[in-house]
Amino acid sequence: MKRFSRSEFYLKFAPILLLVIMCLVMTIGDVSFLSIVNFETLSIQMSVLLVIGIGMTFVILIGAIDLSVGAVVSCSAVATALFMRHLGYVAFPLAILTGSAFGFLNGLIHTRFKIPSFMATLGTGGIALGIAYRACGGTPVDIPGTATVYRSWVTESLLGLPNITIIAISVLFFCYFLERYTRFGRYVYAIGGEERVARLSGIPVDRYKTFAFILCGACAGLGGALLASRIAMGAPKSGMPFLLLAIAAVVVGGTAITGGVGGVFRTLVGALTITILRNGMNVVGVYIYAQQMLVGLVTILAVIATINRLKIPIIK
Amino acid sequence: MNENQPLIEMRNVSKYFGGVTALQDIEFTVYPNEVVGLAGDNGAGKSTLIKIISGSLASDGGEIFFQGKRVHIKSVRDAKNLGIETIYQDLALIDNLDVPANIFLSRELMKSSIGCFVRDEARMAKETRKILHQLGIEVSSVKVAVRNLSGGQRQAVAIGRAIYFEGKLVIMDEPMAALGVEEKAKVLGLIEKLKQAGISVILISHNLEDHFAVCDRIYVLKNGRNVGMKATKETDRGEILSMMIGEKREDSLG
DSSP states (O other): OOSSOHHHHHHHHHHHHHHHHHHHHHHHHOGGGGSHHHHHHHHHHHHHHHHHHHHHHHHHHTTOOOTTHHHHHHHHHHHHHHHHHHHGGGHHHHHHHHHHHHHHHHHHHHHHSOOOHHHHHHHHHHHHHHHHHHHHTTSOEEOOGGGHHHHHHHHSEETTEEHHHHHHHHHHHHHHHHHHHSHHHHHHHHHHHOHHHHHHTTOOHHHHHHHHHHHHHHHHHHHHHHHHHHHTEEOTTTTTHHHHHHHHHHHHTTOOTTSSSOOHHHHHHHHHHHHHHHHHHHHHTOOHHHHHHHHHHHHHHHHHHHSOGGGOOOOO | OOOSOOSEEEEEEEEEETTEEEEEEEEEEEOTTOEEEEEEOTTSSHHHHHHHHHTSSOOSEEEEEETTEEEOOOSHHHHHHHTEEEEOTTTTOOTTSBHHHHHTTTSOOEEEETTEEEEOHHHHHHHHHHHHHHTTOOOSOTTSBGGGSOHHHHHHHHHHHHHHTTOSEEEEESTTTTOOHHHHHHHHHHHHHHHHTTOEEEEEOSOHHHHHHHOSEEEEEETTEEEEEEEGGGOOHHHHHHHHHTSSOOOOOO
């Protein structure tokens, strides 16, 4: 018997192949793509997306979606900027807590009231965005020079590796640990695979779904804090692009939008692919709005490529 | 017919779905080391009854006693903690997970490693090979997703899950519905084995032949009510059938 069926094999390795091909194309197009400077730029650009995408991975694995992450990243970025002036480092745990709270709310609405996740998170996202705007009065909040010390640990580098990337990679390994070694990890796949059966087996499905949303919120919260630290500013719009980008990173990496198949390392591949794509479009000089269109297109193509249409009885 | 304490005893158990009465004043008893059949036409309430025992539905009235103690089975987990295992008609496997993951689902073996409480995959795989071997099923690798297994192998996974945790009562909901003659015989043999091991079995089947092959007693349900209970030795298919379709009402309860 084969370890993988053909579609599983293809889901696992096609994204890596795509990434390699893209790196080759970029190198042929512009030799400086391989330079250390560009590597640093790329890894910094990728880091925030990776953190947010990792959280999104778990929600997609359970067969749900979190449409609130863009707004939660914004809210957390604004909160980070506001708190950092007065509270210093405490701004970071507060930002993660803010994100987790929205995640908890998402999970609660989705499981208790049996609201489809896209609807629950769309609503929560509206609330988060409103709070972000209210908190900053509609204008971006600067992190003043006096508070630079609190954010420098994000912007500095260690042995040539940007700290922000080290943080993102740490989150990746922590979440890989959750995925591979804990009950939570197993149940995420079980729920995404067949929720009804997961329930029959005695898994407290609602509780674990809520955990997935909390983890996604926490990652979005951390992502917002990193974003604000990197650009020394918390803006209520700054997080919005990350909704599409995070979903794109997850599905381009080969995690099925229908749940049950995938993982955080695939999201690393997806985040790299999306980042290189954007980086490349900048180098080539693709108009910014056209870039947005292309990312949207790639996301849809990735979903088409990764789902097994034979197994989906109905589309809602 | 059996002098000792019932393993499970249901008294006046009822269940309503809105205005519809699914079960009305059901009396149902299983003794230790006994195979009890549940017969009845479609919609008679067989599935509802076993869902109440297995914890996926809550009853609306009546009492359940397990080994003499009053119990409230509110969830599948409660049932499993009592030692009630269920093998579902569709096997209730999660196709994208491998064999050990399915067998140990919701009851993963855990271990302490570098200060963390983690899944013990190696031990789960080892136990899985043992279980499958016991059931006489060969699988080249247990690390394969169960979607890639044959019908018989999937059946073994579902059965292995029920017996590994040393349940006291195994509910089999149409276990032979999708099986060929040979595999069917295997399942019937397994029920005998379970009985020999001191485990009680509740068997639901559309086919009275299955009931007569292995059951000690047969309960007949009709429209959500008990319409009869017979020791297999003292009845025949004709009598059970007539109870099912209600030609003559025979009540040997109480």
